[in-house]
Amino acid sequence: MARERDVRVRRVYDQPSPDDGQRLLVDRLWPRGLSKDAAHLDEWIRAVAPSDDLRRWYGHDSARFGEFGRRYADELREPERAAALTHLDEAASRGTITLLTATKDAAHSQAAFLAELLTGP
Numbered sequence: 122m123a124r125e126r127d128v129r130v131r132r133v134y135d136q137p138s139p140d141d142g143q144r145l146l147v148d149r150l151w152p153r154g155l156s157k158d159a160a161h162l163d164e165w166i167r168a169v170a171p172s173d174d175l176r177r178w179y180g181h182d183s184a185r186f187g188e189f190g191r192r193y194a195d196e197l198r199e200p201e202r203a204a205a206l207t208h209l210d211e212a213a214s215r216g217t218i219t220l221l222t223a224t225k226d227a228a229h230s231q232a233a234f235l236a237e238l239l240t241g242p
Contacts, residue, residue: 126213128236133221137161142217145209147232149176152223162221169205171231172196183229190234213239
């Protein structure tokens with residue numbers, strides 16, 4: 122029986138937890154006001170983040186999240202993003218990962234979308 126994946130989503134500004142597993146930042150831009158040491162990251166995977174155009178269009182408007190997901194899924198087929206998504210998939214297959222974002226509404230972020238992709242059927 123295949124092991125169920127443990128992919129978590131948290132804000133990068135939150136205190137790290139011992140059960141976070143591998144901590145991976147999936148934002149394109151570095152979080153404001155946060156030092157690299159304070160972030161407690163294992164890796165910053167910028168290539169998996171949505172394009173600047175998509176990020177600006179979305180504007181973290183939760184009413185647009187469904188359409189954001191469709192557009193983002195299209196972007197994730199681009200070679201560089203697809204390779205980054207494969208990297209995340211491999212990390213998730215090895216153990217717990219926590220996808221980090223600076224977004225205030227982490228439940229409606231690219232991190233939440235990626236977590237769903239990585240744990241879906």
